[in-house]
Amino acid sequence: MEIKPILSALSRNKTGALLIALQIALTMTIIVNSVFMIQHRQGQMDRESGINEADTFILSYMGFAEDYNEKTQLIEDLNFIRELPGVVDAVQTNSAPLTGGGWSMSLATETGPDADDVGTAIYFVDDHGVNAFGVNLIAGRNFTADEIIWRERTSTKWPGQGVITKALAADLFEDDWQSALGKTVYISETQPINIVGIIDKMQAPWNGWSGVERTLLVPSYTEFGGARIFIRTEPGERDRLMTEIEEQLVANYKGRLIRRVRSMEEVRTDSYRSHNGMNTILKTLIICLTVVTALGIVGLASFSVNRRKKQIGTRRALGARKLDILRYFMVENFLITTFGVVLGAVMTIGLNMVLVDMLDLPKIDWYYIPAGMAVLWFIGLMAVFGPAKKACQISPALATRSV
Amino acid sequence: MLKMNNIKKVFRTEVVETHALRDFSLNVDEGEFVAVTGPSGSGKTTFLNIAGLLETFTGGEYFLDGVDVKGLNDNQRSKLRNEKIGFIFQSFNLIPDLNLFDNVDVPLRYRAMNAKERKERIENALETVGLANRMKHIPSQLSGGQQQRVAIARALAGSPRFLLADEPTGNLDSEMAESVMSLLEDINQKGTTIIMVTHDPKLALRTPRSIAVKDGLVSEVVRKEAVSEANENVAAFA
Amino acid sequence: MFGYYLRLAMLSIKRNPILSALMVAAIAVGIGASMTTITVNYAMGSNPIPHKSEQLFAVQLDTWDPNQPFREPDTPPDQVTYLDATALMKMAPAAKQTAMTKTFQVIEPQGEDVIPFDALGRAAFGDFFSMFDTPFLYGNGWDRDSDDSLAMVTVLSKETNEKVFGGENSVGKFIRIGGKDYRVVGVLDDWNPIPKFYDVTNGPFNDSEDFYIPFNLVASLELPRSGNTNCWKPSNEDGYQGFLNSECVWIQFWAELPTESEQEEYLNFLNSYATQQKELGRFPRPLNNRINNVMQWMDQQGVVQDGAKVVMWLSIMFLLVCLLNTIGLLLTKFTTKSGEIGLRRALGASKSTLFVQHLIEAGIIGLMGGLLGLFLAMGGLQGIAMLFGNDVKDLVSLDTTMVATAIGLAIVSALLAGLYPTWRACSIQPAVQLKTQ
Structure with missing residues (x-):
């Protein structure tokens, strides 16, 4: 050349x-x-959030009226929603994957302030949580109805059972996630939680967090004045139910505010x-x-x-x-x-x-x-x-x- | 060697048709040294371009070394130019970015020739023109006469049968022109056919044969002897 | 002479319309991209309170975990605990200071047809308003007595006042917030500092709050809070009181310290306070208390996001590519003009006049590119507003400074880009140029 x-x-x-x-x-x-x-x-x-995002939506509520009784109102609302035709399941929760705001705590396999701990996201759910979120339980069991406790805003007490993600199990037990089932881990340094079930995957609410795959479900209703309800519908029914449920809840009781009714697809778009x-x-x-x-x-x-x-x-x-x-x-x-x-x-x-x-x-x-x-x-x-x-x-x- | 019969060349623009050559016929034999003269616009450059296969023509026939040029495509004509014709241009046309060696190398690059042979040829050619010791210089470091000698070396390196020179001394002073002219004469002596276009009658007088182009026609074919006689006559009357 | 050069430049630009258009387009695209990102970064990093930014200080106390700092490298928490906030409010030597936090409540306007709405409030001390120079439309903030006596008073934002009272002077009226009646003492005019320097923890580009109430009410009424809460150690007791006494940080704390001696005195106080607290078993880390003025604080808190910085530098590199391009195109252009330049030189033009002539041409191209780039930047900012939604709506407007910067940057870029080609064109030897062409 x-x-x-x-x-x-x-x-x-x-x-x-x-x-x-x-x-x-x-x-x-x-x-x-x-x-x-x-x-x-x-x-x-x-990355998949691990939950059903196609047929689900989330709403926030907040009680303000003098006569607002969160305990009875929540149960009433949940029962009402769960019985609507087209609804697969619904659950009260403090947060959901991709929402960007939530609760995190540290878990350790030993007690005491100096134990090695692993940060995890916490979702408060009842026995409908697994079904409503559409997550896969791959080991152990779901919560039972009688395990659900009521948690006040400033409570520091934790229930004795938990369901964790495979990723959290692996991080807690040196990559051997299967061994986590039935073990006890400690929250708040001293309070024991028995791992009753392991789910395949469910992300923490913060998509930028390095521990985003670490999640702990605890059996609690929250009495914080307001929370979120996560609803899963039959395929194709979501959009209809989003408007319907919002209108119905307002019609049923005016002493709480229903806000930010968003499909999980919207939540994902906002999140990213x-x-x-x-x-x-x-x-x-x-x-x-x-x-x-x-x-x-x-x-x-x-x-x-x-x-x-x-x-x-x-x-x-x-x-x-x-x-x-x-x-x-x-x-x-x-x-x-x-x-x-x-x-x-x-x-x-x-x-x-x-x-x-x-x-x-x-x-x-x-x-x-x-x-x-x-x-x-x-x-x-x-x-x-x-x-x-x-x-x-x-x-x-x-x-x-x-x- | 070169045979043109009734060559026509018409330049068309939107409004005007210019006949640069009309019925131009010429025969040049092997080993001849022919000068082509004529005033500006007479068609001598067009003739040169056609003779050198740089341009196509509109009508007539042209045989170069027995090959009918008319039917050739661009690549074939490139090949023919490369192998049979050496060019010497008025403004030398050396490539300013290349040194002398690489400049002389240009036409050889377009032939399947190995590096050793190319080197030999380049060195010989530069030797012939007396510039073998300046191979690494670039053109701008040389005088006009030297540049033209490089251009001649480039033309010679491919050992063409046929040399076309376009006003080879046009940009040179008389002393340099003389040395270039005698170089061309030497080359001709060794057997290369040369056609030289010039408007300088003195140069035309030095070649054994010269023709004049006027209005796109070969207006006269004059033998050198005749011209010198005529000139002598004029001198006698003066 | 300038007019003559201008005419020559215009002629020359018209002579090669495609080449000229390419150059203008290259500069425009480069300026458009870089101005878009520079504007966003500029807004992120702008000083929200220029006349007082050196006097207002965010207070940091290192009450964190002995085993690890709040944030690397050895940075104390960005908020303080309730214990420390109340102690500082009582004892710290500042003329003005305020602890504050966010609260989230429902406002119920009076009247049948008006729907309740949720609102974000800021619980702060009365000094808040004068410290941060909030503009008042009606009335004023509350005084220290109101702070101490747990008065049920509130200052509304202009928007809330419009929603609830139709924009009229509502001072003295009552408003129902979270099921309790508050007396309105003031209504703010539009006030939305960017960045929201006084609470970058909860979003440096969030809007300012809908209402303001005395901080002490948070504890006494156990108001629902909103905003970031960080704890390194579980609290010892249950209930709201347990939370208040915990080592959780959730309160922003600011002090106004106009002179250096006051600043020094304040920091000394913080350190001696921390030393005392160590005796009580708190403050387990080495002394690391800080005060940061507004700009230091925004820098430490990384208000200008690294992602935005990276995109800005990428787009500046892009501008550089566009400029290299322009240099190339100008070289092309001026080289084709070398004949004319040689002729002008021969006819007596000095090198410097030719230099000026061609720089003017480059400048005009820069100006056109800059103007076009400005439009592109406006489009780009619109695009960013569409892409990022509400979070950036206050970051995407071009002010006069940015417009001037854009045009200036374009002209300077074009002149810089024009310098070398011009110099090369003008160093042509006239004789050589005329002879050989």
């Missing part, structure tokens, strides 16, 4: 080449890191709104960047073709075929791009190191680098193809023209 003379020609025209190479390097740095961030976020968004937003911004950036860089290469390559019209004509006069001219520009661009992507690879890793530091991102997977290089090579060659094609059309007769 004619690499050596192309290189020596390039070395006498560093500016244009350097401009393109730098653009390519920067573009690669931004694109590869953006794609990596997008993938990372997408990976988080793709900023993830989604960031990804959209990054995608837009990638597209703009690709277009700008490609146009830049087209512009500079056209410039370089224009500047070298005479020598292209001369080469043609001296016997170069159109293909030779095309190849010359493609090879030249390939060399510049190669320099760019090698520089880009270094810069990409550099930026990733900064991002790892700032955003708690993992280190970039190695294959992103060659993939990014390949993409940029491709963009470079595509962009230069037009101007190179134009260069082929330059007439060899240009060589004899004196201007």
Whole structure:
């Protein structure tokens, strides 16, 4: 190949080449890191919450009237909802996956303030919780109706039973989740909880928490003045029931406020709104960047073709075929791009190191680098193809023209 | 070697048709050194472009070394140019980014030729024009005469049968022009056919044969002897 | 002469419309992207109370777990316990200070057809209003006597006053909040500092509250609270009192300390208070109490999110790519003009006049790119508002500073980008240019 003379020609025209190479390097740095961030976020968004999200919704209520009796009203409401046609089940809960607000505590396998503990999310549910959330019990049993206790807002007492997720079981018992069943763990340093059941998966309410897979269900109704009701319907009945239940509850009793009736799909969208937003911004950036860089290469390559019209004509006069001219520009661009992507690879890793530091991102997977290089090579060659094609059309007769 | 019969070349724009060549016929034999003269706009550049296969023509026939040029596609004509024709341009047309060695290398690159042979040829060609010791220089470091000698070396490196020179001394002062001219004469002596386009009558006088182009036609074919006689006559009357 | 250069520049821009359009577009896209993200970051990091930000201090007491800090590296909790809040309110040497927390209650307007609605309130001390310079539409805040005597008084936001009283002067009237009647003593005008510096713990870009009530009522009425609560150790007793006496942190604490000596005195007090408490078995960590003024506090609390910072730097890198692009395109353009430049040089133009002429051309391209970029930035901000919803609605407006910044950035960028190509074009030797073309 004619690499050596192309290189020596390039070395006498560093500016244009350097401009393109730098653009390519920067573009690669931004694109590869953006794609990596997008993938990372997408990976988080793709995690399953473990509950049924398709046919479920959640509402908040808050009592305010003088005559509001939370104990009787809640049971009345739950019974009313559970009997509605189209409702599969309903449960009072303090929170749900993806909602972003909830309760967390530490669990330990021993008592005392210095025991190694594991943080977990807590959902207060009754014996309908497993069915309403649509989670899979993979070992042990569900709560029984007589295990449910009433919990006041400032109580520090915990019931003696708990159902935990597989992930929490594994974290508590050195990766041997099956051994957790029937064991006792301690909450609030001293209070024992017997693990009666293990569920496959149910996320904590905070999607950004590193322990998001750790969840403990405890058998309690809460008497906090207000809480949430989580409702699961037959497929296709959710939207109808969302309006109906809200209207009916208000009609049944006006001394409590029903608010924020949201399907779990909405909750998920809200929960990952900023993830989604960031990804959209990054995608837009990638597209703009690709277009700008490609146009830049087209512009500079056209410039370089224009500047070298005479020598292209001369080469043609001296016997170069159109293909030779095309190849010359493609090879030249390939060399510049190669320099760019090698520089880009270094810069990409550099930026990733900064991002790892700032955003708690993992280190970039190695294959992103060659993939990014390949993409940029491709963009470079595509962009230069037009101007190179134009260069082929330059007439060899240009060589004899004196201007 | 070169045979043109009734070549026509018409340039068309939206409104005007310009006949750059009309019924242009010429025969050049192997080993000849022919000067083509004519005023600006007479069609001599068009003739050169057609002779060098840089342009196509509108009508007539052209045989180069027995090959009918008319039916050739772009690639075939490139190949023919590359192997049979050497070009020398008025403005040298060296590639400014390449050193002398690489410049002379350009036409050889378009032939299947191994590196060793290319090197040999380049060195010989530069030797011939007396610039073998400046191979690593770039064109802008040379004088005009030297640049033209590089261009000649480039034309020679491919050992073409046929050299086309377009005002080879046009951008040079008389001393340099003389050295370039004698170089061309040496080359011709060794058997290369040369056609040189020039508007300089003095140069035309030095070649064994010269033709004049006027209004797209070969208006006269003059033998050198005849011209010199005519000139002598003029001198006698003066 | 400037007019002449301007005309030349316009001519030159028109001569290569596609190339010029490409350059303007490149600058516009780059400016649009970077201004969008810079605006968001600027709003996140802006000073919400410039005239007092050096006098207001967030108080941090390290009451946390002896085994691990509240947050790495060795940062004390961002809120204080009830025990410490009441102690500081009684004893700490500040002219003005306030403990505060959020409460979540239902407001029941009078009248048959009006529906009750839930509202967020801030329980604070009377100093809150003068410390944070809240603008009053009607009336005033409450005084210290009201704090001490557990007076049932409230200050409403403008919006709440409109909802409940139709916007009229409601001072002296009663409003039912959480089943209890409060007397309105003041109504605020629009007040929504961005960021909400006085409570970044519960969302630095949340709206300000719907009503304000005396802090001491929280404990005496056991009001339902809203907002972040963190505990490192279980409380010893049950019930609301147990919660109040626990080591849980849930109260924001601010002091107004105008002079350095006051600040020093205050910090000394905190340390001696902590030392005393150590004797009672509290404050198990080494002394690590802090006061931070507004901007220090926002910095420590990471109000400008790292994600936003990263996107901003990415978009600035993008602008850089656009500028490299412009440099390339300008090089192209000016090189095609080298004949004209050579001619002008030959006709007596000095290098510097040509330099100015071409920089003006670059400047005009920058100006056009900047203006277009401004529109793109407005579109971009709209897009961000759509993507992120309510959380960012206060972060996405361009003020005059940002408009000026955008145009300035565009022109400076274009001039910088134009510098090298101009210099190259002008260093052409006129003779060489005229001879060979």
